[in-house]
Amino acid sequence: MNAFKRDKKEEEDGGGNPFQNLEKTTVLQEARTFNDTPVNPRKCAHILTKILYLLNQGEQLGTMEATEAFFAMTKLFQSRDVVLRRLVYLGIKELSSLAEDVIIVTSSLTKDMTGKEDLYRAAAIRALCTITDSGMLAAIERYMKQAIVDRSPAVSSAALVSSLHLTKVSGDVARRWANEAQEALNSNNVMVQYHALGVLYQARKADKHAVIKLVAKLMRTSPKSPYAACMLIRMACKLLDEVDKGEELLGFIETCLRHKSEMVVYEAAHALINLGRNCTKEITPAISVLQLFCGSQKPALRFAAVRTLNKVAMSHPTAVTACNLDLENLITDSNRSIATLAITTLLKTGAESSVDR
Amino acid sequence: MDGQLAEPTLYTVKGMAILDNDGNRILAKYYDKNIFPTSKEQKTFEKNLFNKTHRANAEIIMLDGLTCVYRSNVDLFFYVMGSSHENELILMSVLNCLYDSVSQILRKNVERKAVLDSLDIVMLAMDEICDGGIILDADASSVVQRVALRTDDIPLGEQTVAQSLIVLQSAKEQLKWSLLK
Secondary structure, rough: HHHHHHHHHHHHOOOOOOOOOOOOHHHHHHHHHHHOOOOOOOHHHHHHHHHHHHHHHOOOOOOOHHHHHHHHHHHHHHHHHHHHHHHHHHHHHHOOOOOOOOHHHHHHHHHHHHHOOOHHHHHHHHHHHHHHOOOHHHHHHHOOOHHHHHEEEEEEHHHHHHHHHOOOOOOOOHHOOHHHHHHHOOOOOHHHHHHHHHHHHHHOOOOOOHHHHHHHHHHHHOOOOOOHHHHHHHHHHHHHHHOOHHHHHHHHHHHHHOOOOOOHOOOOOHHHOOEEEEHHHHHHHHHHHHHHHHHOOOOHHHHHHHHHHOOOOOOOOHHHHHHHHHHHOOOOOHHHHHHHHHHHHHHHHHHHHHHHO | HHHHOOOOOOEEEEEEEEOOOOOEEEEEEEOOOOOOOOOHHHHHHHHHHHHHHHHOOOOEEEEEEEEEEEEOOOEEEEEEEOOOOOOOOHHHHHHHHHHHHHHHOOOOOHHHHHHHHOHHHHHHHHHHHEEOOOOOOOOOHHHHHHHOOHHHHHHHHHHHHHHHHOOOOOOHHHHHHHHHO
16 A cells, blocks of 8 residues: 555656656766676666766766766677667767777777677777777778678668768768768668668768769669668759759659658658749649649648648639638638648639639 | 759758646757757747647647647657758657657556656657758667667566456556545
């Protein structure tokens, strides 16, 4: 009975948040436990979670404090506990911008990234790349190229995404690793394909002809990943802005209106409308797709559709008139953003006849 | 109109947050240094976002030039933020992945207490979904596979025993309550 009452009391206090009244100094003191041998994984994981929680809450750590915590954390590499190890990677990423001499963990991370455990490898790559500076880049380059073409999708994705982040450190990383990214583009994994396309675009975006070739090749095979397809549509739009003739590109975007993923269909419709071409013929199919979306069950889809219609109503009010009935239905939508957008769109396209309804 | 065509990039997600039913932050990550550079600005934004969304169960809202998609359950609110030019359905897929991963990690028991109890795993899951603003994985079951490491410490047989124990306990409690009334 007593336990029952206590539960209830706790609930009123706000559910008994074990992290509620954490003191930064106390937690950092507790971090000294990390130096104990052998490491107690559960206890250390809990303390590390507290540190990560404090950082996430916006607690400021001084350079000294951060460095001390970071060095204590490096001791945890002795443990083979998977959760603890993963939390250490997270800690390295969070503290890398605050602490000094973070490159101390380079060799531990390189060991993990080339090790056998897939669960370690992907996360180790991402942690390693956050502490890598331009001087260290050459040392890890070989491993990174291998990781990009790894058979494990998690490892491959981690390496591709990290190489995009590394562009900030050294501008030509993506270009140097483009061959590997090209190979990863053929992956069956939807995310790897998407990430590889991102890296390839980053590598080639300065060279218009290279982008044209890349887009032309992908248009023929049409990527399996909906995310990659959205990215490809955006790349095609960018090219359409720059080249004179773009019948093929335009045709590709139009075929995407019939893609099986709603995400891609919307991306294509949005693209056709925002291309800023003055030809009504091109935007009519896009508008009919959006008209369909106006009646969707999903608020996000209705919102996306009406927001895009709102934009096109500015330049082509007559083309949107066909959707007036659907838009009128949205005026009473439970989502106020959708209702507002529907009303402002109707103000641009509506005629006297609709005022009565 | 040309400004609408943003540079093609993988950096899609501006932020992700899990708030409790008072609008306080449980976990939040912002990936773009240019929006809300300090934690004070972030928290003001979160309060504002919470006030605008906690009653209307509307799934999507525009706020401070960001498109925010959200979802709630019992005493938790999940948010994913992106730029106002971003494809809303992509953001939605990230939100669904975040929610479903947390739900699977907590064995469908999506509430504040449970999240706090498994905070370490939830942190790891958020890290697996989005890396520095790039969607790393949007498939909940694959995210859970990458992080929910503790589930495999319990063999399947014991797991079912533990679950039936919980069922038994809750039945007991219900009986207690009905007797007390």
